[in-house]
Amino acid sequence: MKLPLLVVLTSGMLASLFFASASRAADHPDILFIAIDDLNDWTSALGGHPQAKTPNLDRLMARGVTFTNAHCAAPACNPSRAALMSGLRPFETGIYTNGDPAQGVMSETLTLNRHLLAEGYRALGGGKIYHGFASEGRKDTWTEWVGLFPTAGKNVSNVNGLNKDHFDWGPLDAKTEDMGDTKLTDWAIDQLNQPSEQPLFLAVGYVKPHLPWYVPREYFERFPLDQIELPAFRDDDLDDLPPAAVKMAKPEGDHAAVIEGDQWHKAVQGYLATISYLDDQIGRLLDGLDKSPRAGKTAIVLWSDHGWHLGEKQHWRKFALWEEATRTVLTITAPGITPADTICQAPVDYLSIYPTVCEIAGVSTPSHVKGPSLMPLLEDPTAPWEHVALCTHGKGNHAVRDARYRYIRYANGDEELYDHESDPMEYENVATDPKLAGVKDRLALALPKKEVPPVPSKGKKKGKSGEE
Ligand SMILES: [Ca+2]
Numbered sequence: 001m002k003l004p005l006l007v008v009l010t011s012g013m014l015a016s017l018f019f020a021s022a023s024r025a026a027d028h029p030d031i032l033f034i035a036i037d038d039l040n041d042w043t044s045a046l047g048g049h050p051q052a053k054t055p056n057l058d059r060l061m062a063r064g065v066t067f068t069n070a071h072c073a074a075p076a077c078n079p080s081r082a083a084l085m086s087g088l089r090p091f092e093t094g095i096y097t098n099g100d101p102a103q104g105v106m107s108e109t110l111t112l113n114r115h116l117l118a119e120g121y122r123a124l125g126g127g128k129i130y131h132g133f134a135s136e137g138r139k140d141t142w143t144e145w146v147g148l149f150p151t152a153g154k155n156v157s158n159v160n161g162l163n164k165d166h167f168d169w170g171p172l173d174a175k176t177e178d179m180g181d182t183k184l185t186d187w188a189i190d191q192l193n194q195p196s197e198q199p200l201f202l203a204v205g206y207v208k209p210h211l212p213w214y215v216p217r218e219y220f221e222r223f224p225l226d227q228i229e230l231p232a233f234r235d236d237d238l239d240d241l242p243p244a245a246v247k248m249a250k251p252e253g254d255h256a257a258v259i260e261g262d263q264w265h266k267a268v269q270g271y272l273a274t275i276s277y278l279d280d281q282i283g284r285l286l287d288g289l290d291k292s293p294r295a296g297k298t299a300i301v302l303w304s305d306h307g308w309h310l311g312e313k314q315h316w317r318k319f320a321l322w323e324e325a326t327r328t329v330l331t332i333t334a335p336g337i338t339p340a341d342t343i344c345q346a347p348v349d350y351l352s353i354y355p356t357v358c359e360i361a362g363v364s365t366p367s368h369v370k371g372p373s374l375m376p377l378l379e380d381p382t383a384p385w386e387h388v389a390l391c392t393h394g395k396g397n398h399a400v401r402d403a404r405y406r407y408i409r410y411a412n413g414d415e416e417l418y419d420h421e422s423d424p425m426e427y428e429n430v431a432t433d434p435k436l437a438g439v440k441d442r443l444a445l446a447l448p449k450k451e452v453p454p455v456p457s458k459g460k461k462k463g464k465s466g467e468e
């Protein structure tokens with residue numbers, strides 16, 4: 001596969017980069033880089049569910065700029081993270097889905113952590129940052145990589161009776177200390193307290209609220225089942241969708257199983273409970289930072305890897321191009337740059353994270369990274385912003401989001417268009433309205449002209465359920 005933007009590094013180049021920049025490193029801020037797996041807009045600030053309780057995420061958001069119209073580059077763990085960390089879109093790398101191996105491309109690309117390491121940062125990674133690569137532990141990618149922590153709940157299965165692998169939820173009779181993300185937080189706080197001559201890039205990848213939604217019972221008790229509200233939905237929502245969209249919604253899959261098993265309210269409870277557990281860990285991490293010598297001078301970049309459906313459009317999980325699947329949590333605090341407690345409504349996507357982190361870090365942005373930096377918006381969240389957000393799910397399927405509209409085009413030419421000004425839940429597909437042809441044409445300009453084929457899987461099997 002030809003990758004014109006590929007940056008191949010030699011150890012000599014790395015060494016010279018390192019020594020050239022090590023002396024400057026003391027002027028570069030520490031960066032706490034927090035990834036969250038599968039968190040959609042169910043936070044107080046984004047308002048995705050009225051019962052979501054995220055006081056600690058709120059506390060973090062109060063320190064900086066929160067993007068309310070931020071979107072992943074791909075609605076699945078592997079391609080979303082590969083795009084964010086490489087600065088390259090799925091149609092540039094061929095990493096479109098969880099089944100497309102990212103190892104080869106990532107190991108030949110100047111990823112964000114590799115770049116910061118080469119620029120003199122102490123790059124530490126723990127939990128889930130990428131979607132599981134053997135190369136994560138390599139000396140030229142991280143100063144130190146600790147990976148996933150063992151967690152309670154490993155021997156639990158099929159609590160909800162649906163018998164669909166880890167599409168499962170229920171309370172654990174376990175201690176919070178036994179959860180992997182609790183141990184990850186402990187590790188991260190420990191790192192924040194270690195002195196280092198080099199600036200710190202500390203990447204903390206939380207695994208929750210990814211499935212299965214097993215967290216200690218106390219978190220479920222925060223959301224009594226008899227008070228649970230379902231997300232807003234319309235029974236006839238699929239009636240105005242083209243065939244490619246209905247196929248992506250797959251109503252006969254998870255949704256049919258959830259309804260058949262009477263699990264919808266319990267699923268909502270499980271997701272809310274797991275978000276609440278995650279939020280507690282964010283709180284512990286913030287407290288740990290505030291008590292550390294790095295308090296007050298550390299930039300914080302927090303992102304979730306994509307959204308999540310819980311029955312809207314009879315769809316579950318990510319793997320789709322609607323607002324619930326592509327909208328993410330993105331909040332950035334950079335001392336001396338970001339105003340406190342500020343919302344930015346500009347449409348942004350995750351190709352902007354790499355160049356933004358480079359600017360915050362005071363290092364150059366590699367030439368292969370083409371996404372626009374968010375720095376103008378961090379300095380002034382109402383600054384002019386001419387860009388749109390683009391999300392890709394499989395070759396040929398894309399969603400374009402601007403401040404008002406979402407335009408979806410599938411590989412077979414099927415289309416959807418939603419006007420968020422009058423229809424924030426995307427119930428009315430107005431793609432066939434002739435008055436809006438100009439809107440479609442304008443948004444279609446963001447679609448790629450060329451898309452590379454998916455990375456060959458070399459006979460490797462996809463994950464058990466294709467879901468990670
Ligand atoms: Ca994910």
Ligand SMILES: [Ca+2]
Pocket residue numbers: 236237238239240241426427428429
């Ligand atoms: Ca509809």
